Amino acid sequence: MTFFKKLKEKITGTNETVTEKFKDGLSKTRNSFTSKVNDLVARFREVDEEFFEELEELLLQADVGVETVMELVDQLRWEVQRKNIKNTEGIQSVISEKLVEIYKAGEELDTELNMQDDLTVILMVGVNGVGKTTTIGKLAARLKEEGKTVMLAAGDTFRAGAIDQLVVWGDRVGVEVIRQSEGSDPAAVMYDAIRAAKSRKVDVLICDTAGRLQNKVNLMNELEKVHRVIGKEIEGAPHEVLLALDATTGQNALIQAQTFKEATNVTGIVLTKLDGTAKGGIVLAIRNKLKIPVKFVGLGEGMDDLQPFDPEKYVYGLFAEGLEKEAE
Amino acid sequence: MAFEGLAQRLQGTLQKIKGKGKISEADVKEMMREVRFALIEADVNLKVVKEFVKTVSERAVGQDVMKSLTPGQQVVKIVKDELTNLMGGEQNPIQFARKSPTVIMMVGLQGAGKTTTTGKLATVLRKRHNKKPLLVAADVYRPAAIQQLETLGKQLTMPVFSLGTDVSPVEIARQAIAEAEKEHHDVVIIDTAGRLHVDENLMQELKDIRELSKPDEVFLVVDAMTGQDAVNVAKSFDEAIGITGVVLTKLDGDTRGGAALSIRSVTQKPIKFVGMGEKMDALEPFHPERMASRILGMGDVMSLIEKAQENVDEEKAKELEQKFRTQTFTLDDFLDQLQQVKKMGPLDEILKMMPGMNKIKGLENAQVDESQMGRVEAVIRSMTIAERTTPEIINANRRKRIAKGSGTSIQEVNRLLKQFEDMKKMVKQMTNMQQKGKKKMKMPGFDSLFR
Incomplete structure (x- = not known):
């Protein structure tokens, strides 16, 4: 009591x-x-x-x-x-x-994002269909509300319509989206985006990536490359690597977290779709075994439905x- | 962290009952504890697990410990059989309408893979059933969902019906069916927006679409990675709109896929297809037995064999066999073999399908080095035809040239030549054995690729 x-x-x-x-x-x-x-x-x-x-x-x-x-x-x-x-x-x-x-x-x-004085780069990763792009939209809205200038990089050049989806979010929130055509090299998109972010002097660059199942070795290598390219352009970047995790996912989420951590050094989890009936209890196991904290939770489809995670709440x-x- | 298979889990318990004539109730109870954990770790819903364990226990108690099987194998077999039964015996083909067009509705949670599956299903219908499908973009909520389907339509050269995002999905469905009748499309696939099963307004919308379009099939698209909540989702969708079948997506991941069992047992509706990859032809019929093996962590031998059969060229295999017999196997043939193996898909995926492979320590994360195969290829391709047929003539100078030409090192060239020699020796022994009526030897050199 x-x-x-x-x-x-x-x-x-x-x-x-x-x-x-x-x-x-x-x-x-x-x-x-x-x-x-x-x-x-x-x-x-x-x-x-x-x-x-x-x-x-x-x-x-x-x-x-x-x-x-x-x-x-x-x-x-x-x-x-x-x-x-x-x-x-x-x-x-x-x-x-x-x-x-x-x-x-x-x-x-510490659920605070690791913000830099100049450009902060956030990389969003995860398997297919967990809500990466939607989370980026919500996160951009949130950061903009806080007074930051935000830019998005359309790094999902694989899935049909993924770039358009991010562009729609960009328009909604009112932030610029750096994009190339579908099928182009995601690492090249990142390179472009970082250049653009530097020259426009924005505070935060959020990079979208294509969803990939963690057992696809080639795709995980590609993700590692994206991570590397960002690090080459700015030392210490990406400053945050957020793994989007669907709350309905079962025990496989643990393997997801582990594999993505190995490839991109995940710094935090965004637990999405928590407004359904699923509880996302696997985050307890992930925290317990891999020490990755949950930073945000997605509680709906609205622009302001992304909230910082607080275990007590x-x-x-x-x-x-x-x-x-x-x-x- | 990879999950242990059931067989492995049972090891400890089995030591105790080794040598017993009958399996006692206490033995079964102990084993069922392990079965229970294995199933929960595979994401089978707890309630379903409990029911299942009860049935299996009843079958297992008092069984004679057959001579051919160890008691453990026997329990695993009972578990697997029962699991296979539960997931539905015969294959369930798509129900087509007597009078065209057949209407198929795709429903499910957000991100389950409805749109991608719509594209894949259309491909199957066109390829195997000779149909002319019309895809209907009824997801007016998610940004760019319509573009996604339109892009897929373009890739597949298949017509997509859309009215933008300002028209209600019910109206879109109505007009799409009218369009299909006019344009003589015999199948209409309606891609609806993803929604939460607890969202009453959106569930009502699905009911309305169902009411109006009178679909012949309503497919619930479910992510194979779904956890305990799968039962709630499946039940809600089934109760609200009445599904006719299930498509399990993202099964090319490494999830055990226990959701399949949960869904099947709460809805009693058949699982019709499984999504096995991002390519548009990666939709396969559902095989209960394979799924049972997978849930139990026993490997998927059948899929492996099928994959091999699909991709290995019969003619070439025969030719090769002849070469083995006459021992005129050359480096060129070796190269051919490499190509055949490569066609079966990424090697690490093939490895994962082999039973037992996931249990070898350190191998669960092992990646088969496919670039290694590329290098071997390069080395062989840098040889002259004479060198390929009679590798004995390759001297130091030639080695140097080959290494340079293939961008590898002399050591690598040496290693390959050594491997090839070893293989030839092995093949010689094998073919000698074969003369005595042993089984055919296929794919030599396969093991030398895994170091």
């Missing part, structure tokens, strides 16, 4: 609307994780083995993955024993506390209903 109070104070004190957005995005879920936890708590008076087993299943159904779930539940068992918790009242706060703790892994979390979103009941 105290945890929730602190959490709520912290959140409501800072930014009411963002929290509402989180809640809205997550509450579209009918059979949500939250209500299931509530069911669970209501059904079980005592915290016993059966309770833990059901909890395990809840987490598995949120795509957290076998290993991380086992780890988490073991820690919970220990915690419950230590605190001598006998009944399920108040177990919710222990669960969410633990989830946040696992996510943080003892580190101070994420968990708050999952447990919001329970919290309100407790508060009454």
Whole structure:
């Protein structure tokens, strides 16, 4: 309870609307994780083995993955024993506390983008259909709102219509898009774009890339080359490499994160499509194993539906209903 | 981090029951725990897993431990058979309308691959069913979705019907069907916008399109990488609009694809096609047995064999065999062999299909060096015809010239010549064996490529 109070104070004190957005995005879920936890708590008076087993299943159904779930539940068992918790009242706060703790892994979390004094280059990568281009549009709108000048590079020269899609977003947000024709070398597009960004003195250049499955060696090599070309033009660039990850993805997301990290040194994850019924629990496993933090979440199709990720809010979103009941 | 196959997972448990005559209930319980984890890691929905495990347990308890199989193999076999059964026995062809045009509706979440699949499906219909499809751009929401379909249409030289983004998708569908009747298109494929299954307004729109266009097929397009949520998605779409089949996309990735089982068991609708690549001809019929193997991490031998059959030139293979027998196999033939292997596709993909390959430590991320093949090719191509047929004449001077000509080093030329010699020796032994009625030897030199 105290945890929730602190959490709520912290959140409501800072930014009411963002929290509402989180809640809205997550509450579209009918059979949500939250209500299931509530069911669970209501059904079980005592915290016993059966309770833990059901909890395990809840987490598995949120795509957290076998290993991380086992780890988490073991820690919970220990915690419950230590605190001598006998009944399920108040177990919710222990669960969410633990989830946040696992996510943080003892580190101070930084979801801020690594912004430079002059040009900041952000590279967007990911498999097909996860929402890279849409995320770029939303991110550009966000950065522009913050007063930055933004330029986009249409690096997906492969998929039919991908360049047009980015150009539409460019028009919507009101930022320039550097493009070449379909089928041209993406590395060359990046080279052009960096030149243009330098000469126009923009603050941020966001580079789109074609979606690729992580087991396609040639395509991953191409991505490595794109990364290299950017680094050659500006030392230390790209300053951020964001991996777009679809929240509906299952255990394969872990392999995605690992492979893309090897190729392009991913600095953060954008968890997209979190407004559906999927929970994207795999980010817990990714964080746990690969230490890649989630930086943003996509909560809808509007221009302002990209929000910075905050593990406390994420968990708050999952447990919001329970919290309100407790508060009454 | 690659997932362990089920067989490997079962190793530990199996040690204990080795030598037992019958599989006891306790044994099964322990093994089913592993089966359960393997399936969850393959993204099969938990509820589906539970049901499945229950059925399999019932079948497995009390089974005689057959002599030919170890108990573990037997359990794996039961699991695999049951999985195959669940995913639907016979192949399901596309339902065509008695009276043209046949209307096919593509639905699904954002980014599942509806538009790409629309293009692929049209290709299949034209190629295998001799149809004349009309593609309909009904995604008026996502920026440039219409352009995407139009570009695909241009690539495939197939007509695309679009009315821009200001007309409602229902109206677009109505006019498209009228157009198809007028222009004598026998199939209409409607590419709808991606939408969340919880978005009531957009789901209503799909219902309206369905109501009006009376489609013969409604295909739910699902990303093979989908996790536990696949059941919710499939159920919602099925309940709202009534799907007739499923297309599983991006199966050329390394996901185990457990979503296939989840979807099948909640909707009872057949999986009709799988998307296997970005090219427009990469849409294949669904094979339940292969999918079962894949979900269990057992490799996809059938696809490999088929790929080999498709791409290896029978005539050439025969010719080669003759050469083996008479031992007149030359470097030119070696080059031919390389080309044949290359035609089967990226080598690392072929490797992944081989059972057991994904279990070899360190190999899961191994990349077969295809540039190495290119170098071998270059070396051979830098030789004269005389050198290729009688490599014995290649002396130091010639080696130097070949290395220079191919942009490689003398060492590489030496290595290739050595490999070729070894191979010839091996072939000689093999052909001797063959005379005694052993199986035909195909693709020599294959293994020398993997170091």
